[in-house]
Amino acid sequence: MKIDMPFEHSETVDLALDTIKKDKQALIFVNTKNSAEKQAEDISKQIKNIDLEELSYEILNVLPTPTKQCKRLADCIKRGIAFHHSGLNSKQRELIEDNFRTGAIKIICCTPTLAAGLDLPAFRAIIKDLKRFTSRGMQFIPVLEYLQMAGRAGRPKFDSVGEAICIAKSDSNNEEIYEKYIMGEPEDIYSKLAAEPVLRTYVLSLIASELVGSKKELMEFFEKTFFAHQYEDMAQLNSLVMRVVGMLKDWEFISVESADSETSDFTSADFFGEETYKATLLGKRISELYLDPYTASKLIDGLKNNKDKVEFSYLHLISNTLEMRPLLSVTKAESEDIEEKLELSREYILDDEDFFEDYYTFMSSIKTAFFLEEWINEKDEDFLLTKFKVRPGEIKYKTNIADWLLYSCHELAKLLMLKEQLSSIVKVRLRLQYGVKEELLPLVKIKGIGKVRARKLFNNNIKDVRGLKKVDISSLKRIVGEKMGVNIKKQLLMG
DNA sequence: GGACGGTGAAACTTCAGGTTGCCTC
């Protein structure tokens, strides 16, 4: 283990080139997706004698139309260099990981993704950034995370040693890194229960699963948790938990009964009375859905709202939750656009409390909903990357959460007897899954037909199963290809 | 004269990751 002083310039590129010269591989850890891409690009420009034409081509074409990100990645890959972060398409990630294992790819510039989950060791782990942006400005990352990254150095089967290299930006930075990371101890682990959304979800699930049925049992449970161990102040923990119980009761997710109603005044704050808890039907379902009760209450209010509802209503309702965060932020240049969008949709927005409370967040939720709307109107990945700066991997992630929330809306609407909304929610959900307009839904139900083929068929005037049955096989083959044509016809015969 | 291209400084943005639900032939 050693710390390098800065070279004249671009020490990271030099280290990467040196690694390749030694016929070894390296992982370079940086703190943002953009930096990962830029770093990979900078290194790849210095490489002359590697040419992975085929792999580069494969990586470029994982989507129907390549995005700028795909092109950038493909250019790097050609030279044996990759960038890797959560914004990549999953197929691309897989290709990079596999080809790093085989040794074809020499260097991966990555965000911490690669440190935790994946088993991708390399001769060198180069840790370029030890600070990361947080709500309190730039902060050193935890020692534990540093160890995760440094731990990628050395491949047990191939190398007898590994090198973990930190890049210091100055002499004083060098000192800091040495003290904090090389000599320092990992910090204590903190319970995540303390965050209120987690506490809310947890309390409801304890009651819904009948693990606890009374105030006494609830408090006993929390006293035994790691959280209480760290919290120490039991009185405060008590009041925090009781506040959550109060909220759950107000939202009618649990029912509370007092054995002795005379003593259950506010005077009994720290009296473990015989208050008993039971989850309502609604509360049970919310717990099963793993929803934060606060989110659930917001969704319920929205669904009950009497306003006319269009797709955007639902998309905004789910965009305005904690689960969808971080939301897409609104830039100066586009703020007028988003305001205009808001004006157009204002009458269909079910939850506009934040318009007055927290305007900036509200506008972000509008932009996020707008992004989802573009997606269900068949805008492709490159368009969304350019317009919203949302990368393919992030589209997948966001739409997946949105899908879960829409499913939750559907389940809630069912319990609330809001039957008239069910079919529109199902429709939005399906459109979100496939990224298609409503007119393609009948086609997309068939196996092997996604947004691209469905659009092609539709434009050839084949609009549903009936149309597919009517069209002759040769025309069908012409539209969707030889194999797919046969496949579809087969399915129609069986179904 | 004007279209084009290159350059650099200033202004502007953005900042890691990824569990939960249900379903499928």
Added chain:
DNA sequence: GAAGTTTCACCGTCC
């Protein structure tokens, strides 16, 4: 707070 990207003014060149 820092790195990366975009924008814009400025200058020189070529047709």
